[in-house]
Each structure stands twice: as C-alpha cells, then as structure tokens.
Amino acid sequence: MNSNPKRKATIYDLAQAAGMSPSTVSAILNGTWKQRRISEETAQRVQQLAEARQYSVNRQARGLRKNRSGLIGMIIPTYEDKFFAMMSQTFDGMARERKLHPIVASTLREPALEVATVRTLISYQVDHLVITGATDPDAVHRICRHHGVAHVNVDLPGRDAPSVVSDNRWGAAKLTAALVASSRPQADAARDRIYFIGGSAGDYATECRVQGFSDTLAATLGPPSPGQIRRCGYGAVRTQEEMARLHAELGGLPRGLLFVSSVVLEGAIRFLRTLPESDLRSCAFASYDWDPFASYLRIPVHMMCQDVQGLLGAAFTLIEEHPLDKRVIEIRPKFVPAGLRRVA
Amino acid sequence: MNSNPKRKATIYDLAQAAGMSPSTVSAILNGTWKQRRISEETAQRVQQLAEARQYSVNRQARGLRKNRSGLIGMIIPTYEDKFFAMMSQTFDGMARERKLHPIVASTLREPALEVATVRTLISYQVDHLVITGATDPDAVHRICRHHGVAHVNVDLPGRDAPSVVSDNRWGAAKLTAALVASSRPQADAARDRIYFIGGSAGDYATECRVQGFSDTLAATLGPPSPGQIRRCGYGAVRTQEEMARLHAELGGLPRGLLFVSSVVLEGAIRFLRTLPESDLRSCAFASYDWDPFASYLRIPVHMMCQDVQGLLGAAFTLIEEHPLDKRVIEIRPKFVPAGLRRVA
C-alpha cells in the first residue's frame, strides 16, 4: 500500500489510474453520478480506488468552483462562559446535521475584533454566519449584506437582520418575583430592597432585564430607585468591587440581589464568601444564565437557564428560510428555582 | 457609493477600474509589492479603490493557488468543560497572533467522530492541527501523516506525533498528599481510606493520575487496594451513581476523595448534596482541573489548574519547529489548595 505519496491524490491521479476521465471520477466521488447514469460497477471501482489511495477532496478547489464553501461561521464573545460554551457545543452539532462545517471564533466583546473576524470569515467564503452577543450587530450586518452572506443575530438583536433572543424581560421578571417571594422584609429600611447587579447601560440584554426587574418590583415592593440598578459590566472583578461598595453603603446585604449573568454571579460570590454565614441568610439571590456548579453553592440561587437548542434552532431556520426578514424572535428561557439542582 | 454590487469584487474588477493588470493589483493587496517595486502612488490608489469597493480576498482561491489555507484546526472533546473552554479561548488568541485562523471542532470523545472531523479539516486544507483529548491519537496521526499535515497532541499523547501533556503524575501526587495532610484518621477502618474516582481504564491521563495517587499513598497511608480506584468514566451521571454505591458500601464517606476531572466532581456533588452536612465534614476532597464556581462550594476542594497557556504555547512551538519529533513534553499544572470556604 502506497501510504505516503509525495503529493495528495487528486481526481486526475485517480482518473489516470482507473483509465477514465476526471469528470467521471468527480461525479462518482461527489454523488452526482446517478444523473450521469454511470454504471454501478464503474462507480464501485473508483470508490475503492479512492479509498485505497486515501483520496480526500480539496474543498478549497470545490468551493472556488461552486462559489460555496460548506462552512458556517459563528462569532461569540468568549468560550469561558457556560452559556456560550453551550452555544458552541450545540452549534457544532446542528451544523453537522446540516452537512455544514462549523467555524467558531471568539471576539471578546471588542467591536473591532468582531468586524475583523467577520471579514476574515467572509474571505473564507462562509455560506452563513451566526452573530452572537455582538456589541455592534449593525456594523457586522453592513459587511455581511455587502458580501451577500446570509446571517442572523442571536442573543443581541440587530435592526437590519433577523434576530433571535432570550425573552429577557420575562426571565428577569420571573427571577425578580422569585426574589420577592423567597425573601423576607428587612428591619433596616435602607436594606429592605432588591438590587440589580451587572450589565452595561445601553446594552440590549441589560436594558430588557432591567425592565423586567423594574416592572415586577413596581407591582410588588414598589418601583426601584436608580441606585438599586447597578450596571457594573460583565466582568467578575468589577462586580466583586461593586458588591464591596454596596455592602459598605448599606452596612450589610440587602433583601435580595439579581445578577445579570453567571460571570457576574461569580464576581459577587468572590465578595460574598468573605462574609460570615449569618449575614448571607437574610439575603435572597438570583442570576440570569445557569451554571451547574453555581447550583451547588451553599447560598440558594434562582437561575434562568437559556434554551440554547431553541435559540439556535430558530437561528438556523431563519438563516435557511427567511434571511431577509428583520423580525426578532424571543425564546423563553427556563426558570430553575433555587433548590432544584438540575436542569432536565 | 456602489454598496451592493451583483457580485463580490475581484482583483480583475479592481484592475479594470484602475487601468492596470490583475497581477499588479494582486501584489499590492497581498503585500508583495515592494519586491515588485511598484510605486507608492500606484499602491495607494489601488488600496483606496479596494477599500471603496469593500474588496475582500477570496481565500479559497488564494489557498488553492498557494496550497495553504491559513487555517489551523483544533479538535476538543467538548466545549462544556472549563478546561477545554479555556483551551479554545487560548487557542483562538494564539492562532491569531500567528496570523492563522483558528477552526475548532468538538468530537465528544467518539473515535469515529474524531477521525471524520480530522478528515474534514484536512479537506479544507488546514495548515496545522492540534489534537486534544483524543481517544485514538494514533488513528488521527495516520491520517495526518498521509496527508502531510503537521500536528501535535495535547492532553493525551500519541506515540507517533509530538505531544504535550499535563504532568498528571505530579498533579495527582500533589492532590493526594494534600488529601492526606488535610484529613483525619477515621475510626472505622473500612472508611479510613482515600479513593480515586472517575476516568477510564487504559486512558492515559487516568492511568498517570492513578499512578501519582498510588505512589503517594504507598509512601504515606499505605498502598491502595484495587477497590480504592474507581474508574467510572468522565460523565457526571455515572459518577453520581458510583458515589451512591461507594457510600452504601462503606456506610458513610471515606477519609478522602480524589476526582479525576471537574465534570466528575460535578457528578459527585450531585450525590454529596443529599447528605447531611455533618457527614461531609469528615471527608476531604480534591479534583483535577479547576472551575471557578467549584472553588466556592461549601465543601473545601483542592484543585489542580492546568497551565493552558503553557500547554498550547508548547504545542505551537512543536508544530512550528519540531513537527517530526515524537517527544512528550510535560507541563506542570498549578495546585490550588482549598482555602477557607465558610460561605458559598
């Protein structure tokens, strides 16, 4: 067996070896040979030959010729967040089911990197693009549209392309209601409040969640004051600092805390673990997103597990069937009350 | 501004518009124009034109011509594990630093999927391949070698390609020593032991870790009996079941537990949280790998944080400089002792 040839085998090599033309070999190896009514026998022979020589189609050549690549790209802010890790995993599987090869890249919430990465993906001729958590979806959209690349926004919507997002308002409202129900009034008036922690001003997800939070409070304990909403970003360190500040201000923990994401929750925990346990018992906790370990913390945390299958399923449908639509689809996440440790 | 042309601009379009030849345009746009001694002025003009028309090089065409793609592939078992999430993130950054585009795919520890994915990546003409956590690195190696693709194994070594792995033996020894030091003798002899949980028989990482575990025990509490080593896989559910079984067998928890990975730890926690807290206090816990939330659990867990930068840094060096070497490089992970966990 000639297992280490100088060059990779091409259809020309196979054609020569089999004594037939490259076009016949091509048809046999890419499955279009029934239309050409090539005999079963010929086909078999070529397929065996290809196997023996470990033939592997050159997709750059195929893509160039067909003006498609078979690639589907996705950009995410980071892999190191359970939500986006789940997105990557699910995306991989769904792409494969559709005979597309997934190509994921992280862009660290940096607008310049988002744009540069999308340009690169387009230069590789990706057939479709899924844009998740983009800080500037519309800039990305302009590039995609100019190059005629079908794309869809996930998690953060754009105005110009179809989008599918979490039902953030519902999710935040539900978490807030759970906080109200599972917490007790505090003696100290300054601490008898529920706070919203994390996210950034102007960020779509943040604002929707703030909205759900505010609506629910307005209907229960009374509308929040501006100081109850603390958009201290998406990072763990800044959250840790913000929590220390809040704790100092109030002289203790408030009645309840709603965190905008699981990385923000992590930052909060870094601070909370410096407190004596008795301090923690008077406060209720909730967090958007879900992390398996976070559900095993000593403090009970209500969580909101995003429906990753639902989000990406809708994204694939849009991309395949309604690429020109500009609708925004909302997918309801799943409420995981504290105490329930596992998502079904 | 013609912002939505029928077709993407090519160097031919630009050449025509600029009144010069495609090769000149090509040289200008790919940076080889100094060698051609093209005038600064001409270059500028073309670059502006390219900008205006939003020209984007077709990398399939370039790759076909140059017989390179600019892609570097990596396969991982799953994104939903902190260690591999960190690997993906770091890989992305390091690839970009080298002007390569990263292309990651998950293969779920399924040998068939590993092979199929590697074949696909090769058909896209990836320039290099990083194989992490492969169940069958040597099968992958044969494919890569046949196609002349430089590759390196990470986390699990192969016999035929350069590899870089965690210093598993050292790490497990260190964790075991920490368990011995931080635990107290149990009254009941059956429970006065430390157990190794998770991994699979024959798996390289498992066996190295078992080795470090056994060596350390032999030198301290005495060599482990076969029953102290329970290779119940890498999944959370099977671990949960195994823990229940062990607990029933012993009539309680043992002196200490060493888990092979953080997902295995997660499975154990699912069981442990059903126990009264007093039961937990007599047992010491340690786990390979590291997860931010796991360090905030109420039970103190010693952890071993892998040096992802070190692993991938070495991998890139090998791939670029010693692709034919078959050496195995060991990178020492970082011991993260259980701290004070009064809180979460």
Next chain:
DNA sequence: GTGAAAGCGCTAACAC
C-alpha cells in the same frame, strides 16, 4: 454512459 474543455479567483514565473 463518458470525455473534453472552460473557468472559479488568485499567485508567481517570466517577459518586456
């Protein structure tokens, strides 16, 4: 049922 030939967009000899 099969072959010949053009051409996808790019790069790199080689020409001038």
Next chain:
DNA sequence: GTGTTAGCGCTTTCAC
C-alpha cells in the same frame, strides 16, 4: 515598474 500567462483541483456544460 508592469503585463502576460499558466495553473492550483474541482465542477459542469456540452458534445458524442
């Protein structure tokens, strides 16, 4: 300093 040209490996008309 710039143009001409061949060809990377494949698909796909069109011809027979």
